[in-house]
Amino acid sequence: MSYSEEEMKDKSKAVVKFIQNLVAIEEAMEPLKEQRSDLKKNFVDNGWLSKEEMRTAVKCLRMLRTGEDFDNLAEMYKKLSINLGIESGGQ
Numbered sequence: 166m167s168y169s170e171e172e173m174k175d176k177s178k179a180v181v182k183f184i185q186n187l188v189a190i191e192e193a194m195e196p197l198k199e200q201r202s203d204l205k206k207n208f209v210d211n212g213w214l215s216k217e218e219m220r221t222a223v224k225c226l227r228m229l230r231t232g233e234d235f236d237n238l239a240e241m242y243k244k245l246s247i248n249l250g251i252e253s254g255g256q
Contacts, residue, residue: 208214214222228235246252 205216205219208219209216227233228238
């Protein structure tokens with residue numbers, strides 16, 4: 166694909182604007198990432214949840230939010246574990 170000089174100027178401006186906005190968003194998110202990390206550390210340090218329990222809880226939350234059908238997921242998980250010869254560590 167070839168761009169005219171004017172399109173390249175516009176494209177360059179768009180890229181700069183995109184990067185500026187992305188950097189601003191990432192900077193705004195940083196304290197929240199630190200807060201999330203501190204939350205997880207606090208739950209592990211206090212023995213309330215293990216890292217694996219937290220990972221599982223987050224996976225469940227994401228499945229609920231996306232409307233994932235657990236029965237279908239469990240069926241596929243079982244088929245894959247059998248066909249691939251991989252034992253489930255959770256059961």
